Amino acid sequence: MRFRRHGAALLAVAAAASLSLTACGGSSGSSSDSKTVTIWSSVDQPVQDGLEKTLQAKVKPDGITIKWQKVENINQLIMTKIQAGDTPDIAFIPQPGVVKDMVSLDAAKPLDDVVDKSSLEQSMIPGTLDAGTVDGKLYGLLVSMNVKGLVFYNKPEWDQAGYKTPETIDQLNALTDQIRSDGKTPWCMGIESDTATGWPATDWFETLVMKYGGADTYNSWVAHDTPFDSDVVKQAGAEFEKLMFTDGNVLGGRSAIASTNFGTAGNPMFASPPKCWMYNQGSFITGFFPKDVTKNLDQNVGVFGFPPATAGGENPVEGGGDMATMLNDSDNVKTVMKALAQTDIGKDAAPTSSFISPHKDFDMSLYPNDVTRNIANVAYNATSFLFDGSDAMPGEVGAGSFWKQMTAWISGQEDLETALKNIDDSWPSS
């Protein structure tokens, strides 16, 4: 090689070139105890605006400024940023699985000595702290929540037909049969959601597993100590098949479920006469209802919580939400975390957005309408709040095989046994 003799010169050149390359790569991470505390979240803008307003007012006496940034898809972003070493002080994470990953990367800091856990246990719905707990330590604090396993219906038509809110799953089955024998279609259903198709089915499924199995079985199922291929999960599947696969029970029939968008699936309820009568979805679905329905929400929409397996028995509720995690444990950030843990942190967010507080002692009069109050009541009266299981399972399962296998089962490509076994097989070994 002719190059070799000029090694020194080459080296100098290479050094100069690499210097000019690295010069552009600097990042501006926040210093360890800055008076400005940065927060990232993917929550809806109105919720964020409300929370930010209250939070800023709470920490202003300490001279702290909040810099709250709305980012797209925080789950992906935070993992990338952690690896790049450029993170905010606090991040709102919607998935317990991601909180777990953050802990295993030593990015999230424990909150046990930051917030008053015993008073939180008093004020929050039982189970809410468990979602953010990893290896016995609290890392994610639920600040805002949504409630799943809610059955919505067209209120005026429902009242006119004289249907009653079911108290048990048996009564729900009876009601379904009654509506069908009245010559109507009992259920609206759709699980299509672009690249995330299948998640609404996992919500349904999780609700059934927790209602049949109770909180302990549900948690052990989410941790994969109880496999998918077990009796309680099969019982949930059988009930789902009874409600959804029976001819005439679902608008468009079984084959339409996988191609109907979850956001619009409930809208035929508001046709006159209704094309389907009940829609099981999360609290956020009211935002997808037609405008003339939401204009008068309390008059048009009724809602009840998915009934328990036995009357008066254990009745957990499924939900999701955004958990505040701390990535920088300076004193100022701790002050902000303490403020976020207070019950009235949602007082500006509640009246103007879809915000629902995970604190049972939250002032219910702040919610903008009765529908929201009813939804909050379903959660506050539940025996426990169980975080969306697919969000807590490893990504391979929660956002991967669980969604896809549910979809394959519902669209008739696989039977329940195969689908459940496939999900078990996809569980990562480590």
Added chain:
Amino acid sequence: MLAKTLSALLTVLLGVGAALLVYWVLNKIAELLPAKWESRVKPYFYILPAYLAIAVYLIYPTILTVINSFKDRFSREWVGTQNYSDLFASAAFRQTLLNTLLWIVIVPAVTVALGLLVAVLADRLSPRSEKLTKTIIFLPMAISMIGAATIWRFVYDAQPKGTGQIGLMNAFIGMFGFDPVAWLQTSTLHLNSLLLMVVLLWAQVGFSMVLLSAAVKGVPVDTIEAARIDGAGERQIFFRVVVPQIKGTIITVFITVTITVMKIFDIVYVMTNGGFNTNVLGNEFWNQLNTNFNYGSASAIVVVLMVAVIPIMIYQVRHFKAEEAAA
């Protein structure tokens, strides 16, 4: 806003300045050498930054990817060939490989065939209608893959029976009294995968047509006339006279489309995200990286893809070299 503009301007100035400085210094160093060596070394000095950039942005990441494919999900501990054995043990991944293979077998061949067909047929139209036809077929090239996939999602859309169909396909078969079909959910005989391939064909045939049309027009007329005088039929002329003379272009188009197909991601991601047995390697890589946060598995998929592309690349380079030598 002003601060942002200023900092952007400053960055550009600094970048250009630094680049100029590097070349100036390189030049100076070369000039310090004896005259004979100066002219010998200078070209290498000038090409050095480019090689350096390739090393930093291409070779280094490649090596890192290979290394990470032998590490755990957060690239911290060595796991040996665990990632690879996990992948190949999974039935879903084998299906993904099969689907990718289907794409590779079908799409490049059909793209070339359709492109050639249009090129030859359009050649016989009047100049005005030829232009119009080619423009229409070339038009989808201007649309991004994401855009194309979004458009075709509407074409394949299915609504419950009894409600209005907004999807073109279902509206069409509905006119004849057929029930709506959930096209993208039907994996019998890989129907949905084939329907996804249609989207790429729609977007790529224009490219194939333009190149092949130029080649067809470049075929010397006297060779065709000679064949005609010798009594060759149209079909014989096409397969024995035209095709051999444009073979080089056909291979070029074929290879280019093959490489596009191997990297296929956006269409599958937007339309099904790999559901209903339509998954391909590119989409599985994305899911491992961004949904599962499993960097080890994602790296292993990239390595598999890389190994699969290398033979095609080698063939392509050889082909280009042979073309150049012949020219």
